[in-house]
Amino acid sequence: MSDAAPRDFIRQIIHEDLESGKHGEIVTRFPPEPNGYLHIGHVMSICLNFGVAAETRGRTFLRFDDTNPGKEDEEFVNAIEADVHWLGFDWEERLTHASDYFDALYAAAEQLIEKGLAYVDSLSADEIREYRGTLTEPGRNSPYRDRSVEDNLDLFRRMRAGEFADGEHVLRAKIDMASPNMNLRDPALYRIRHVSHQHTGDAWPIYPMYDFAHTMSDAFEAITHSLCTLEFEDHRPLYNWFLDVLEPEHRPRQIEFSRLNLAYTITSKRKLSALIDEGIVTGWDDPRMPTIAGMRRRGYPAAALRDFVARAGVTKKDKLIEMGMLENSVREVLGDPSPRRMAVLKPLKVVLTNYPEGQVEHMTAMNHPNNPDMGTRDVPFSRELWIEQDDFMEEAPRKFFRLKPGGEVRLRSAYIIRCDEVIKDAAGNVVELHCSYDPETKSGMPQSDRKVKGTIHWVSAEHAVDAEVRLYDRLFNEANPNAAEDYHSVLNPNSLEVVTAKLEPALAELPAGEAVQFERLGYFFPDSRDDAPDARVFNRIVTLRDSWAKLEKQALQGQS
């Protein structure tokens, strides 16, 4: 285990700490506040914390940082547990809450008071802000800063007893109001909040602040490496101050790494819930959401998410990672195991004029062209078929090797057909194609290897199963929507397109929870909420790579 090369600076530190004997065992924690759903950014933290411990046979706690009742909710704790499990990690018996330590935290606060390192301040929130100074000017001491230990103890105990109203007093650390680090200008330790807590009920009228609760919780759990994101970098001196003055048995070390930002998405909880409230998406698990719940419903495999963050790496540099990177991981893990099927998203009718009316053949199609072990299936074939509208062009460029008037194309796993006649409606829209098939070219027959440039997918009209298919695209048109003043202005209005597709019959039997490749189109996944055996609903997980679409796009750009 220790001979494996460390892959990033945090693993290097951990490796050294193990080598030097500083720690016999690595203990980490993933500490979400249960005030929202976990998103792609959290995936990074989860994989890092659980990963680093697993690699060294250490342990990881799942700890709910529940020190701010009112914002937190049981719905979120359940969702978080489900998401972490789904991602593939297990905290075993190590499920804790910052609120589990409220008694110990309270005792530590009294110790601080007794040491003369904390005091009860009776300034209002506004006054405290004024006294704090600014980034360039030092703060001033509160007039209550020199209260005696006895007074402070008395006041704090009465705060705990519920004698004061919200906001009347606050317990502060006594550090340095002139520190250039704002976090050291007598940070608040406890505030009064007469609200019930989702885990401790009405037991407490006062609640500890993040810095205090987090540091001491880490110490109580004997966390060796407390891994967090860059914005906490200048909280580290405060983190260490608590450890220095309180001298707990265990001394955790905080190390910061950069957040993972995905291009074209937002992760701010406020904005994510606004998307839901405004009806732009349907909920936290909308398949367009960057939440774990959303990505799971979309059909992204957990392994793809793990692979993606592993490739992104752990560093201190701000990241804005391209979608293509995530999509690559998704395609890579879906490629081998997903069975292939045929489905037509935007149907165009084809009539094979020389094919006997009423005849049905059963074509044998491979479930995976690169893996014969996955077997074959029967696909019914008849005189009338559906093909993709995009697979026909009346006036096609020479590079278009699909169906065009007078041209030939192979129907996958079936015959080669020729387009003889284009049928249009009064408005001039193509509504139907009359084609003829070449009986000598049936898949598997001796003559079947006749070369034609293109192969397209199809579904027998008579046997087709209708299904709702949801085609998702990015939610935003701007690579960094976080930077936009108003995210509404950068919303992608076409992030969802719903079509009624024609499926080959075998697709009606696809089990829920299993991804499938619709050949030439992409990977699809039965929707966990709306899919039903007699009314299938599929989500498009991701398209296939499409070099034709790329060419078309370039041609379009060349014209304009």
Added chain:
RNA sequence: UGGGGCGUAGCCAAGCGGUAAGGCAACGGGUUUUGAUCCCGUGAUUCGCAGGUUCGAAUCCUGCCGCCCCAGCCA
């Protein structure tokens, strides 16, 4: 203008004084009954910039520039 961080290819990222790994993307080519997959091949005379130290610098020093974070009784 105070403090804390970060700058290696379009996006990520190795590198830790000995002469710029790798992945994604892009671009060529081969295989292919998915324009998919797979396979080959192509990118940095240079590491934000400018000096300095050194036989030798992305790595050490100095200065400058750019970007991010901090003034919650949020986390």
